[in-house]
Amino acid sequence: MRIAQALLLPPAGSKRPELSPNRKVPGGEVSQAFVQILERPTGRTAVILWRDPGRCYYADQLWVRGTAGYGGRCALSGQSIKSGESIYRPRQGKPRTLNAFAMILASVIEVESRARGLI
Template sequence: MDGRIIGIDPWSQTVGWLTLQSAATNARARDPQRENETAARRGPCAGDAPAHANVAVSVIDRPTSSTATVAWCDPRSCRYGDQVWRASVARQPGVCALSGRSIGRGDAIYRPRACRPSPLNAGAMILATVVEDVPRG
């Protein structure tokens, strides 16, 4: 033995750990039973919470006339830096996540684009008039 200490490169350790965590996350995401349990644990979305309860929301871009790119940060549940929202019609009453104004059933709104898995703020809405005040980029 020549007295040298052989160690594992910290970068390789970090990459290995992240790979293991990603594989575990992907396995959980493919498990439908676990997905249903996760959805049940989420509880009400921040969009259902009282007006702006700790949620930071901003429209950062208007790529098309029927879409908006929104930055959403809820320290209790989720953060989306560039989430695509689409124009829609409110199916139920709610509160505008950006202005705090009331939304009635049938009002023109924007909501997070549907995808799998559903975003944690899937029930949130922003009044179309508020979004349309932002210039298109």
């Protein structure tokens, strides 16, 4: 597990990587996380199903609204995210989750939640 985490997480103090739903994994194949909004307990939180074969599985992960501190890619839509945009990110604890640097655009959460009748 320590080896896998060392390969997938940046060293302490390093710049946070851009996370894309499509990314190279050891062996060169492309992996894509399956991401689904399960519920919206409050207007600032979402419960997310995150399934990334061979890497991690979070059946009911709480994500919280915030502001992107760096650019990246929306894990749900694949859209580009710029620093300062409104996003949701996984609530962190110890140990850090493997999808700790993932982001979902807040606008995408709102549209998907309405479409699925969650709000």
